[in-house]
Amino acid sequence: MLPIPPEYSIPMLSAVLGIVLVAHFFIPRKTSGGSIAAFGVIALISVGGFVTIFYEGKVELRYILAFTATFGVMLYVLLCEALLSGGAQYLTRKRGEKWVKEIDYLYLAFAAVGILAAINRMEMVTGRLSKADVFGPLFLATAVVLRFIKTRAEIAGWNKAHFQAQK
Numbered sequence: 001m002l003p004i005p006p007e008y009s010i011p012m013l014s015a016v017l018g019i020v021l022v023a024h025f026f027i028p029r030k031t032s033g034g035s036i037a038a039f040g041v042i043a044l045i046s047v048g049g050f051v052t053i054f055y056e057g058k059v060e061l062r063y064i065l066a067f068t069a070t071f072g073v074m075l076y077v078l079l080c081e082a083l084l085s086g087g088a089q090y091l092t093r094k095r096g097e098k099w100v101k102e103i104d105y106l107y108l109a110f111a112a113v114g115i116l117a118a119i120n121r122m123e124m125v126t127g128r129l130s131k132a133d134v135f136g137p138l139f140l141a142t143a144v145v146l147r148f149i150k151t152r153a154e155i156a157g158w159n160k161a162h163f164q165a166q167k
Helices: 006-026 033-055 061-095 099-121 132-156
Strands: none
Touching: 006 061, 033 061, 033 132, 061 099, 061 132, 099 132
């Protein structure tokens, strides 16, 4: 049983996700693997919750949206923090400035898997994979996150040799 009434769980989760995004964008960062690990753990927990609610049977749309949003926000912050904590500089040294454009390949691959999961959900399709469509929203959320990161990296110049993340 939740410590808060279920009707307040979605608004409270939305507020927490908003606070996480505001903190990510506006609070000066310190290079720390601890915060990156924390965001990763929360993203994994949201995946676990996502899969669990699907196997329970009928689930309200708002809970699916909540878990998808949690996963997306945490994955976005996790990847951005990793890139801003030296990952972008590492990729620029290893791959050159083109690494930002290469994100499109990942974006398209995750979107394609999400589309396949959506097709798998169609009633007229035969030979469907049982329960595989559960991951469709997560793959599409990952694709959207990658596209947001690519845009942010291009605008901020994360792929430039002179880029230094704000500490």
